[in-house]
Amino acid sequence: MPYLYNTPEDQQAMLEAIGASSIDELFDPIPESLKLDRPLDLPPALSEMELDQHLRELAAKNANTGNSVCFLGGGCYDHFVPAVVDTIGSRSEFYTSYTPYQAEASQGNLQVVFEYQSMITRLTGMDVSNASLYDGASSAAEAVLMAISCTRRHGKVIVPASLHPEYRLTISTYLENLDAEVVELETPAGVIDVEQLTAAIDDTTAAVVLQQPNFFGCIEDAQSVANAAKEAGALLITAFDPISLGILARPGDYGTNIAVAEGHTLGTPMSYGGPYLGIMACDKNLVRRMPGRIAGETVDRHGNRCFVLTMQTREQHIRREKATSNICSNQGLFALRATAYLSQLGPQGLRETANLCLQKSRYAAEQLCEQERFSLAFDQPTFKEFVIRDADNDVEGLLRSAEQQGFLAGVPLGQWYPEMADCFLVAVTEKRTKAEIDQLVDALAQEKNNRQGRQEHQAETVQH
Amino acid sequence: MRNTHDTKLIFDLSKPGRRAARLPACDVPERDLAELLPAAALADAPPALPEVPDPQVIRHLVNLSTLTMSVDTNFYPLGSCTMKYNPKRNERAAAMPGFADVHPYQSDATIQGMLEVLYNMQESLQEISGLPACSLQPAAGAHGELTALLVAAAYFRDIDEPRTKVLCPDNAHGTNPASAAMAGFDAITLKTTADGYVDLDDLDAKLDESVAVLMITNPSTLGLFEPNMREIADRVHAKGGLIYLDGANMNAILGITRPGDFGADMQHYNPHKTFSGPHGGGGPGAGPICVTDKLAPYLPAPIVRKSGEDYSLDFDMPKSIGRVRAFFGNVGVLLRAYAYIRTHGPDGLKRVSENAVLNANYLLSRVKHILPVPQGNRCMHEFVASGKDLKRDKDISAMDIAKRLLDFGVHAPTVYFPLTVPEAIMVEPTETESKETLDAFAEILFRITEEDAQTLHDAPHTTAVSRPDEVRAARQPVLVHAE
Amino acid sequence: MVKPEELLYAKTHEWISVAEEGGDKVATLGISAFAVEALTDLVYIDLPAVGRQVEAEQPFCEVESVKAVSDIYSPVAGEVIAVNETLPDNLEILGEDPYEQGWIAKIKITDEAGLGELLDHAAYEKLCSEEAH
Numbered sequence A: 001m002p003y004l005y006n007t008p009e010d011q012q013a014m015l016e017a018i019g020a021s022s023i024d025e026l027f028d029p030i031p032e033s034l035k036l037d038r039p040l041d042l043p044p045a046l047s048e049m050e051l052d053q054h055l056r057e058l059a060a061k062n063a064n065t066g067n068s069v070c071f072l073g074g075g076c077y078d079h080f081v082p083a084v085v086d087t088i089g090s091r092s093e094f095y096t097s098y099t100p101y102q103a104e105a106s107q108g109n110l111q112v113v114f115e116y117q118s119m120i121t122r123l124t125g126m127d128v129s130n131a132s133l134y135d136g137a138s139s140a141a142e143a144v145l146m147a148i149s150c151t152r153r154h155g156k157v158i159v160p161a162s163l164h165p166e167y168r169l170t171i172s173t174y175l176e177n178l179d180a181e182v183v184e185l186e187t188p189a190g191v192i193d194v195e196q197l198t199a200a201i202d203d204t205t206a207a208v209v210l211q212q213p214n215f216f217g218c219i220e221d222a223q224s225v226a227n228a229a230k231e232a233g234a235l236l237i238t239a240f241d242p243i244s245l246g247i248l249a250r251p252g253d254y255g256t257n258i259a260v261a262e263g264h265t266l267g268t269p270m271s272y273g274g275p276y277l278g279i280m281a282c283d284k285n286l287v288r289r290m291p292g293r294i295a296g297e298t299v300d301r302h303g304n305r306c307f308v309l310t311m312q313t314r315e316q317h318i319r320r321e322k323a324t325s326n327i328c329s330n331q332g333l334f335a336l337r338a339t340a341y342l343s344q345l346g347p348q349g350l351r352e353t354a355n356l357c358l359q360k361s362r363y364a365a366e367q368l369c370e371q372e373r374f375s376l377a378f379d380q381p382t383f384k385e386f387v388i389r390d391a392d393n394d395v396e397g398l399l400r401s402a403e404q405q406g407f408l409a410g411v412p413l414g415q416w417y418p419e420m421a422d423c424f425l426v427a428v429t430e431k432r433t434k435a436e437i438d439q440l441v442d443a444l445a446q447e448k449n450n451r452q453g454r455q456e457h458q459a460e461t462v463q464h
Numbered sequence B: 001m002r003n004t005h006d007t008k009l010i011f012d013l014s015k016p017g018r019r020a021a022r023l024p025a026c027d028v029p030e031r032d033l034a035e036l037l038p039a040a041a042l043a044d045a046p047p048a049l050p051e052v053p054d055p056q057v058i059r060h061l062v063n064l065s066t067l068t069m070s071v072d073t074n075f076y077p078l079g080s081c082t083m084k085y086n087p088k089r090n091e092r093a094a095a096m097p098g099f100a101d102v103h104p105y106q107s108d109a110t111i112q113g114m115l116e117v118l119y120n121m122q123e124s125l126q127e128i129s130g131l132p133a134c135s136l137q138p139a140a141g142a143h144g145e146l147t148a149l150l151v152a153a154a155y156f157r158d159i160d161e162p163r164t165k166v167l168c169p170d171n172a173h174g175t176n177p178a179s180a181a182m183a184g185f186d187a188i189t190l191k192t193t194a195d196g197y198v199d200l201d202d203l204d205a206k207l208d209e210s211v212a213v214l215m216i217t218n219p220s221t222l223g224l225f226e227p228n229m230r231e232i233a234d235r236v237h238a239k240g241g242l243i244y245l246d247g248a249n250m251n252a253i254l255g256i257t258r259p260g261d262f263g264a265d266m267q268h269y270n271p272h273k274t275f276s277g278p279h280g281g282g283g284p285g286a287g288p289i290c291v292t293d294k295l296a297p298y299l300p301a302p303i304v305r306k307s308g309e310d311y312s313l314d315f316d317m318p319k320s321i322g323r324v325r326a327f328f329g330n331v332g333v334l335l336r337a338y339a340y341i342r343t344h345g346p347d348g349l350k351r352v353s354e355n356a357v358l359n360a361n362y363l364l365s366r367v368k369h370i371l372p373v374p375q376g377n378r379c380m381h382e383f384v385a386s387g388k389d390l391k392r393d394k395d396i397s398a399m400d401i402a403k404r405l406l407d408f409g410v411h412a413p414t415v416y417f418p419l420t421v422p423e424a425i426m427v428e429p430t431e432t433e434s435k436e437t438l439d440a441f442a443e444i445l446f447r448i449t450e451e452d453a454q455t456l457h458d459a460p461h462t463t464a465v466s467r468p469d470e471v472r473a474a475r476q477p478v479l480v481h482a483e
Numbered sequence C: 001m002v003k004p005e006e007l008l009y010a011k012t013h014e015w016i017s018v019a020e021e022g023g024d025k026v027a028t029l030g031i032s033a034f035a036v037e038a039l040t041d042l043v044y045i046d047l048p049a050v051g052r053q054v055e056a057e058q059p060f061c062e063v064e065s066v067k068a069v070s071d072i073y074s075p076v077a078g079e080v081i082a083v084n085e086t087l088p089d090n091l092e093i094l095g096e097d098p099y100e101q102g103w104i105a106k107i108k109i110t111d112e113a114g115l116g117e118l119l120d121h122a123a124y125e126k127l128c129s130e131e132a133h
Helices: A008-018 A048-060 A083-089 A107-124 A136-151 A165-175 A194-200 A222-231 A242-246 A284-289 A316-322 A332-369 A395-404 A434-463 B054-065 B088-095 B112-129 B141-158 B175-182 B200-206 B229-238 B247-252 B293-298 B331-367 B388-394 B398-407 B435-449 B453-457 B470-475 C033-039 C092-096 C113-117 C121-131
Strands: A156-160 A181-185 A205-212 A235-240 A258-262 A278-282 A295-299 A305-309 A374-376 A385-390 A423-427 B133-135 B165-169 B186-190 B211-217 B242-246 B266-268 B289-291 B303-307 B310-314 B383-386 B424-427 C014-021 C024-031 C042-046 C058-065 C068-074 C077-083 C105-111
Touching (some): A008 B331, A048 B088, A083 A332, A083 B054, A107 A305, A107 B054, A136 A156, A136 A278, A156 A194, A165 A205, A181 A194, A242 A332, A316 B175, A332 A374, A332 A423, A332 A434, B088 B331, B112 B289, B141 B242, B141 B247, B141 B266, B141 B293, B165 B175, B242 B247, B331 B383, B398 B435, C042 C092
Parallel strands (some): B165 B186
Antiparallel strands (some): A258 A278, A374 A385, B303 B310, C024 C105, C042 C058, C077 C105
């Protein structure tokens, strides 16, 4: 076994010290009737080389950004990861350590968390940040629970259809056995109708959940949404895109009470959906209801500045069933990567990254819409994503054909929005070049010809 | 040798005009922001992030890394956390572009290799737990607890049996009652005996048809196998309730006994512990759960299915609780766990548990004369000693010992948990440590328990900082660096 | 000058004094010196909102140390009519002067049944000396 030290002689010496005759004897506390009387039915052990070959073989079966051009979005994006981030993320002092409960042995981790929290508050314009949660969707659900607790309103939570469908489903799942009801608001124009929202809010509404830019990539009238929530005494939860804050107004600027985000875009690879970074920041007066770890600054016994985990009485290990959440971890490694990423980009780098996303995605949208077959589903300003409607209503065929030409062209929306079965979501990050965008447009434009060719061929076949 | 300049806060190392990132020029026709976006949506200025060049980012963070103890640098016997070696081959595997650079909304046809890994993970976890269905979706152990309890709630709702209570032993990890409350249940505390086992009389007193689930950690947080496990499960099942097995301590029983065989209806795994992590300084983890057939329809969607040689995601689960996060799951963590399981095979996993238990018992035998274990002379993969006598006789607390160990380059054990043991010192050496390391640890313990109390009260002496003022941190919280 | 000897005490370590105010019976509540010492290094108090209805023997306020949370119970049912706003930023008062400046809340009593259960100073001292061992 590659990771074990104990030789048979070691084992013998250890058993003698214990006063046991065999290793089996150490398992005597387990009743014989409960023991497994056969080996586990698992494939046999692999050497490192065999493992490497096996996994390379499997990895080779997956289209990835190395061999395909990715225009997929919907909460996960192909942003660039600077080498500095990988170098820092592979420091094993960081990635093989545990939660910094022993502050003296963890000043590195703790200072990074403190810097992370500070950067997140600067990024969002919020007062305080925690040390991170699991991912964007579960952070949104935690924010909803927090809003219910802060407002003591157990009536309802308003989620517009322009919020990520998986975020909405996560919120509903979290609330299923609690009193509050999730009220969904239709968004046929691609953004929240503020009048309709105002009508839906009442004095039992704990929170309104806004996504900015929203799931369709559209820019919401965040200030009006915030005003409507505030007027009714409900909290505003904003799910934001960290990269967008290079140019867009910060959640704190328009009165967000709890800001959450999927933070993988700050230097963590897509990895088929996780693990990711759940960002959460909030108003100062809500911090005692905030879930998750928080690092704070203090001094040690010599008076030197240092960092500790603090405000721990909110957490499960102290408050048990009365805790703000059951969460018992933070995405430390990705908070670290985000800290390195944001330091490496700086204000100008973030602004330029956001601008490239915006410019390129608008270019892509325009080029696609030059094709008669395609149009924008919504007449709204967008940031880095947009929804394309296919007049031929063959999204599946279109995307499959693009795949075969090396393009991961878009996310079909019919799976979540039946009325949008003819639509797909296209994301364009700073990584996409004009050439790639032009090629995508060509590939999608040609698809019709290919399909017509196929159909004619089929017709011929039938005739024969 | 500490570099005090480069370990200042990154904000204090920033200077306007310094920058690392250079982005490519915009290669599409560039338009004015005001033309593209409504004025109200725009920020006045970009966020006030630090302005530092590449070498500063590296020197700052690499220096900070050296202020952190880790499994790769130190013995880390932190009880209940299973701080075992994190294999480097797993890191390489997870970083392969075919795994790392894959988007979660790619079509099934483009990710057959990924789905095969995940399908095999489901199968392996089912076999190791003896439970026939699996969801890989939860993001951490506590998240797995919540997910399983939501599954239980959906099951009872579906069979029209409204049940409101979840029982948790008093020595359970705090996540258990917290998860119960989040899932909408009343968390009821169950007494344990002086030996640390579930008090059967108290169980009988609290067990009725309103109990949905008994959450049990077995082996327990005291490192003991519950001798009445089958009896407890039978009694709960007789009342129609379910057994949830907190899989925190699976490292003791791989291939030796299976939760499904000793009465569990559901369990979570901590792959970042049992299947070699890494812990990432506090995360990420993952929290896959396995359940019985009758609970399978309620699992979160999707599940990976295999048909012939094809793998696909199955979203068609009408009774599913829904989702507990976006996308498939913490795939990067699961990939590493897969690599770990494939590296060991069935015999290897059993060797892991045997050596974890051997190492813990050996260390216990070496230190018990100074750190007695109230619950006896044997343990599973970890033991909880009590520093009560040292406190009384020498004025040395569990915290003092924890802090002084740092001076000797050993990470502290878990202290003051579980709360049921006074001056608790919880030691879990794991299987990836040598007899020599365990002997050295014992010698350090002997030495420091002979030191004068003040030396320990003032410890640690060699670390970058010593005894932070936690009262001040909590009383006047400073949670961000002011702009 | 409040004398600890003249106050009543709950088994959960709150002290209470009852006075007539404008025709109503009003209870003033705090926590005993023994409790403050046992809690060590208090860092936070979560005061109830004025106007909140409290039930007898139910928690209505929390105090926190770094790693513990303790509920404060009201022995009587009633309405919170005042809270000591200076406490959150000056928690040391609880230790320095728990029986006067360290008062926590005033409750207009609607049901004084709980008062009968309270201990006098001597009985409370006895309870504390038992708990200390």
